[in-house]
Amino acid sequence: MALVEDRPGVLNRIASKWRQRGFNIESLAVGHSETPGLSRMTLVVDASHDADQVVKQLDKLVDVVDIRDVSDEDIVAREMALIKVRCDAGNRSHIIEVVDIFRANIIDVSPESVIVEVTGDEGKIDAMFELLKDYGVIEMVRTGRVAMLRGAEASHPVSREEESYERYPGQETW
Template identity: 55%
Template sequence: MIQNTLSKHTITALVQDKPGVLNRISSMFRRRGFNISSLAVGQSESENLSRMTFVVDGDDKVVEQVTKHLHKLIDVMKVVDISEENIISRELALIKVKAGADNRDQVMQIASMFRANIIDVSKEFLLVEATGDENKINSLINLLGDIGVSEVMRTGSVAMNRASNRNGKKSKQSKLLNRKWEEAASV
């Protein structure tokens, strides 16, 4: 039974690494009226395949439609909705903060609390680099916003199933997904 609860869903796809693939996929989303909250694409462990991570807002029916339409595209080898899996999700953010002599220490202290790095310094600004899940990045930006954020650039979320369950053994679900990815990569 499909639930109609709106939430964020994380979908990964293994796709051919060639020109035009991202355009065809984003055009499919546009034509169908699906909204992508986050998108990250990068080289996979296989030479000719890229891995895409989409975060889509919607109910289970929308996510089912998205995955079905992705499966129909010729360059898409495998699609998996990993929202209900035991995953690790991260994104990178660069945050330019107005920081003069009066508040520079405060910005550095907040960055340190979030295990973020100061990667550039000028008379008027500090550039903060942070990695974490969406909530961590949002919290950091909100705290720095009280000081004065002038610019933010965020990558899309990247996500991956955890390698093992609590007792250190791979779960049946994890083994099944690994087999599916291997089959797709061998094409």
């Protein structure tokens, strides 16, 4: 996980470091953090490589405020998927049962399909997808994994002087 400045080109520079070392990024999620001007990034990379060297190089990038390998730490991690499934009056109740079992939600209904939203770990999403395939999955889109440490500790503590960052050079700090 990384805390990075929210500026153009940062994502590209970070992804390039992984690419240069031959790592495949399996999952990537980036979004605004609780601190204006900073974004949190969760990367999942192929575990067959030793990531320590890349993490050390990324920590030297000016746009990276903090980076932390949480592979062996106690975290909460989730993904989200939207799955569009063929359905008609004959199988709609069966699909609703599957959705209920997985504590997912139907977020759109049409005469020939439903869109299901499911949030959970990778295994839960994979299992639901496998069950819905029998009904005819039209398409699926999936987010990258997001993660957070369990407990009161922040993944990337931000000191008082770091609480505001310039979004772009020349703009006010906020």
